[in-house]
Amino acid sequence: MLISLNWLREYVDLPETVEELCERLTLLGLEIEKITRPGEGIDKVIIGQVLSVEPHPNADKLSVCRTDVGAGEPLQIVCGATNMKPGDKVPTALVGATLPGGFEIGRRKMRGVESAGMMCSARELGLGEDHMGLLILPEDAPIGQDIRTYLGLDDTILEIEVTPNRGDWASMIGVARELAAWFGREFRVPRAVPGEGSQPVQALTSVTIEDPEGCPRYIARVIEGVKVGPSPDWMARRLTAAGMRPINNVVDVTNYVLMETGHPLHAFDYDRLAENRIVVRRARSGEQITTLDGERRNLTPDMLVIADARCPQAVAGIMGGADSEVTENSTRILLESAVFQPSLIRRTAKNLGLVTEAAQHFQQGADWNMAEYAINRAADLILQLAGGTLAAGLWDAAPNPPAPVSVRLRHDRVASFLGVEMPVDAQRKTLELLGFTPEAQDDCSTTFRVPSWRVHDVSMETDLLEELARFYGYDRLPETLPPVRANAMVFAPYDEPQEKVRRFLADRGLTEVFNWTFSSPALVERAGLPESFAQLVRLSNPLTENHVGMRTSLIPGLLSVAERNARRGAPGLAVFELGPVFHLPAGGEVTPDTLPDEPPALAVLLGGSTPQHWNIPARNYDLYDLKGIVESLAAWLRVDLRFRPVENPWPLFVPGQAAELLLRDQVVGRAGQVSGRVIRAFDLPFDCCVAELDLRAIFDVPSDLPQFQELPAFPPSTRDLAVLVDRSLPAGDLLEAVREKGGAILRDAKIFDVYTGKQVAPDRKSVAISLVFQSPERTLTDADTQQAFDRIVKHLERKFQATLR
């Protein structure tokens, strides 16, 4: 909402500076979005009258004017515009004047003719885009007056944001009332006692409310003999400042009063209403209305309309109908001031896609009493601006006057809830200032009647406490640190372990990414995941077709990250993501009782080249890098994670280079080399490998508390063993066989080299194993180790046709 300070001053005296005002409004809870000063930059521009217009002797497109500025000799001004004639009043910038944008006016010669100033277009004054000619002012504009004063440009406009609980603030009177209370200044409400004619309103119209719940109050007044025409400048200016377009004096008055009081009004052309009467009812199926914006709209029975004897003439509380619009030809008008049910207005506005100023006000709840003031104020203004005779009395159909709202305040709650001592007197006084009336009191409490403009917001003791806090000043309330007593329950068992994993992986040189958690079946398919992963928790209102549901795996997101970074020139990447994946509940249907399963997951992607270094040759990441990361993570988490190769993996993986990750025989993840199909689908210029782990499954396995093992007291003895074996023999099998025959004294066996190449037959490989023998009881002799060594070699020869190198 836009608040003109010039207008606001009519109701309350404002503080000296705009800054002080804005700070106070902010601290009272009214957010200032923007401050504009329309006249900013304009100086020494006054109203002049063109006396003569002569052609310029040396230029076809210029003329030489003499302009009276009210003081001294008329000025000679060279002008490029053509729309002025002698007698016109125009804004005239004197020598030394400035215009918006810092433009300064000097005395100068234009094509040999002296020019002592400039006559201005609307655009030159910063008043819009019109620069086709000079801004011609009305005939009665006073010569010599500062244009800022005349056009109301000496104003400051605040754009304020009203929170939904304070609909009463969306008006001049609402803001002024609050300021008057805070500053202890007089609150000036314009008198609204219009002079009435002799004919009673009951003789001219009637109001029937068929839906008293949707419309608890409807007031009508009728004015006869009005002369519809343009509004006077002061009103047009104020409406413009408030962001509204002036239309005609009657419509403008309703808008003016809306801005002033926050209560929406409507004016009907009385003579266009069938039987000149009003019926407030639900729309009938199939009924239509053409609203003021020219749109033909279909109405439904859940919408409230203002009808005449035959058909709807307005969508209640939202917009009037074109049929009964007040026009230049209207002479009799019916004014409406009503109270509508906020939820009904909200629903209808939403269904019609028609969120008008009026609808917004009604949605926040109308002020029952203001309805009457507003219609009287409007009637008074119309009589002043458009003349006519006001029928005597109101037609006030108020079948449901609301029960008054009273709230009890226990005075000790201020200290125990707000944390500040506030004398009882001060509490009462503050609330009274804000319009709350004490109704009853005892030793420890006072019961207050809530003012009509606050009944939508204040209904409980805490609401009163909020008022006291607000008016005491949030900034003045003390600051204390409470004892923080948490109970022993655990609400996020995976939080700390997940955080450890995050730090571990970052410390290993990986970069964490954070993707949106949306996905789509197409993306799942593109990433080569099996069909079951396309069973998404679906959204009914997704943003785009790429975001139709929730992700079931982190892998597609990581592939997309690789894609994006490769496209931007990254030669390689090592990334991971932590976060939930979403699985449909058993039965497949998400309901409030069966929400999706959201286990925390981890995925790692390595792709392209390792970082460049002057001394470490760059190479491509491969599956051993990935396996190493997963292994070291498992070791660090102290879980026994195993890799089981998968013969026919998902399309995501290269066959033979994919494995399931097993923890206690349960599959808790997968790892592998990304297949060419998926590499191409993501347009990747390099190979990648990925792994994904179900962190919940891993965290849920209790890790054993390590138990101390006595340190060996006797020295170890080391032997190296190199054997030639079949090329496809897994090294792990070899190691297992070594351990099997090594006996009690074999403490460790590690592969330290695997060789294939020239010195080895093409179907063979050389595997070198370092053996560590040690006994807890004695120093081993050469004979001991040799015996074990021979036993191992013999076993390998027999089992794998190995030959010692």
Next chain:
Amino acid sequence: MTTEITGKLNELERRGLEAVAACDDPRQLESLRVSLLGRKGELTEILRGLASLSPEERPEVGKIANRVKEALTSAIDRRKAELAELEEVRRAQQTFFDWTLPGRSLPPGRTHLIARTAREVVDVFRAMGFKVAWGPDVETEYYNFDALNTPSDHPARDSHDTFYVRPGVVLRTQTSPVQIRVMERTQPPVAIVAPGRVYRVDWDATHSPMFFQIEGLLVDRDVTFADLKGTLTHFVREYFGPKTQVRFRPHFFPFTEPSAEMDILWTAPDREGGGMKTRWLEMLGCGMVHPKVFEAVGYDYQKYSGFAFGMGVDRIAMVRHGINAIAHLYENDLRFLEQF
């Protein structure tokens, strides 16, 4: 006889010391040692002559021989150490260590800015005694709205604002439902912070449909608005610096009463105007837990009171690091991620 051998010994000492001093190669020094003191060396040769001496003369000559041997041995050792040192210096002069070249290490990895910021914030509250709580991203309308005193026709529930899985099930629009889940499971005192992803149907230069919030809740006997102010001011001073100025403004949220927004006075480079600019920046929303919320979870409003707050982690990260577009946070461009 004695004088002859003594003379030879003295002569050997003189020559030997000279030769040692002149030697500048460790290997030559070693052969010198052999030729002077070795089993077949000159000293041994001279000492053969002892046999011809009388038993009275021998000890005297033996003493001299020992002195010569010690003198030569220690001279050789000294020279050896000298040469080793010289060699070290020479080698060092030949090698050039370049301090400007990067050392060998793992590539620098990092946690994501959102995760890190969230953790830092959570850790400030954990240090005060708050516990971490999680709740689901796919949430019921009851937890996300109803229990938080949000009327059924509230505009925030509109499908223009909230993602729906089906009627009654939404992507949570705030981390506040975690408050309800926690209070349903336990009795006061409660002190939790709940970090998590939240979702709103909004995607433009300043909005991301998914973003990250942290919720906080403290419920106990006699918790006051002053406690709320104190706790959050403490957080700001811990996280943004001990001198950071804080401002509380009245605001409105359905689930707190009184409600407030907290601003901090923040100085940052002014991208448009140049120089530094100081202004109030909205940091979080907070308030005293609304009695209707307590009612929803079955807490006795007369017995307990509490406060709640919620802040956007994205916003905090953006403010602290001068990030101008929220999109950067979720695009995962390594050139962005590696800056933090």
